[in-house]
Ligand SMILES: O=C(O)CCC(=O)C(=O)O
């Protein structure tokens with residue numbers, strides 16, 4: 421099957437088949453981003469496409485590298501200059517397993533969707549930030565995030581401008597994507613509110629459904645978000661598609677070592693796993 425056929429083209433004609441509808445879905449997604457910092461596009465992938473992505477994710481899951489530990493909302497080591505009760509010094513538990521781009525086979529439908537030029541154009545049109553590039557990190561450009569019993573992502577701001585996530589499979593319980601829209605801005609850190617949220621204030625928390633097949637275009641740099649702890653035997657699978665406004669952007673070797681367990685990426689995706 422051609423990857424474009426995995427996209428629900430009637431509601432989302434990203435292939436250019438219906439320019440008038442295309443302009444309206446772009447405008448509607450832009451309006452969501454302006455209001456909330458995210459655009460949620462349910463049913464972006466067809467039911468057959470979701471089934472193909474689930475089968476793919478189940479076979480890729482054994483390639484996932486687990487990482488866990490305490491992390492902060494700012495995804496950095498806090499400087500000693502901050503007082504002890506500062507939100508930059510608040511440690512929270514996380515646990516996630518990541519399948520990196522370099523080990524995702526060319527035949528994977530997730531990879532083929534990420535590599536669709538029509539999707540690049542659509543996301544670029546929605547974000548309206550000029551030319552858009554795939555994140556150039558050989559492991560981080562595309563990830564399958566696999567989360568099982570006890571895994572979670574702590575409240576955090578992303579270090580990239582935006583991440584596009586594709587919901588593939590829900591956990592039995594938990595694994596909810598929770599967000600406090602536009603918690604901070606480029607000019608205002610809003611530490612009081614961040615502190616309140618990290619200490620349990622849920623008054624502005626929104627839970628996004630992320631039904632399988634949903635595409636979420638998200639400005640995670642400004643909106644505090646988390647994935648709640650997973651319960652049960654069903655794995656939560658989400659594809660994370662990374663883009664940047666600058667070409668050749670990569671992550672640090674340290675981040676690669678933590679998240680993927682390797683600093684050197686595979687040149688071509690291995691066809692078997694574990695690699696002999
Ligand atoms: O898995 C998700 O839904 C979100 C992942 C996320 O926030 C991240 O990787 O920074």
Ligand SMILES: [Fe+2]
Pocket residue numbers: 576577578640645
């Ligand atoms: Fe994030």
